[in-house]
Amino acid sequence: MHELNIPKDLFDRMLFHSRGGYPNEVCGILAGIGNTASALYETTNAEPSPVSYLMDPAEQFRIMKDIRQKGLRMLAIYHSHPQSPPYPSSKDIGLAFYDDVFYMIVGLIDQADPDVKIFRITEGSVSESAVVLV
Numbered sequence: 001m002h003e004l005n006i007p008k009d010l011f012d013r014m015l016f017h018s019r020g021g022y023p024n025e026v027c028g029i030l031a032g033i034g035n036t037a038s039a040l041y042e043t044t045n046a047e048p049s050p051v052s053y054l055m056d057p058a059e060q061f062r063i064m065k066d067i068r069q070k071g072l073r074m075l076a077i078y079h080s081h082p083q084s085p086p087y088p089s090s091k092d093i094g095l096a097f098y099d100d101v102f103y104m105i106v107g108l109i110d111q112a113d114p115d116v117k118i119f120r121i122t123e124g125s126v127s128e129s130a131v132v133l134v
Contacts, residue, residue, distance in 0.1 A: 003130035004076055004102050004118055005036040011133055015114055017042050018080035018106040025053040029060075030076040030104070031067045036134065037075050039067070052091060053079045076118065078104035085109065086117040088126055096121035102129060 006014075010030065018026050027045050032038040041063045047054035055077075067074055077098070081089075086107030088096070096103055099122045107115035118129045 003035060003132050004030075004104075005132045005134045006030065007037065008133050010037055010040045011116075011131075013040050014078055014104075015106065015116075018078075018108060018114065019111055021045070021080060021082075022108060022111065023050045023082050024048045025050065025080050025082060027053040027055050027077070027079040029063055029067075029074055030078060030102075031070075031072040032075050033072060035075070039070070039072060041066075050082050051084075051089075074098070074101050076102035076104045078106065080106040080108055082108045086115050088119055088121060093121055093124055093126060099123075104131070 014028065017028060025045060027043050029041040029043060030037040043059055044056040045053045046056040086105035088103060102118045103121050104116065104118045116131060118131050120127050120129055
């Protein structure tokens, strides 16, 4: 799976969430079936900062449980980079524990035209994938 299909309404919600958290990073999870997202979960950044995020562990556990109960799987973890390009930082790479999900970054240097990139991060190796709006 080298691309992630995202309905435009979910993509727009992710951008709205990202802009709304400025100047701090925001984070969330996309879930679905196959390579198509059908649900977006906004999560609390337990480490509010313009250069870092940490999903609230209890909230993440509840979300993962909800995803399983709905017969979905986690497809992507997204977060924003309010003041830097959408490329994984060394911390992002070090905290990429899920080899089978995408890591999506919303770059907000230009809030009117966010730059969104998606990656696979496996054992410290970063490869860019594609976002397809459906």
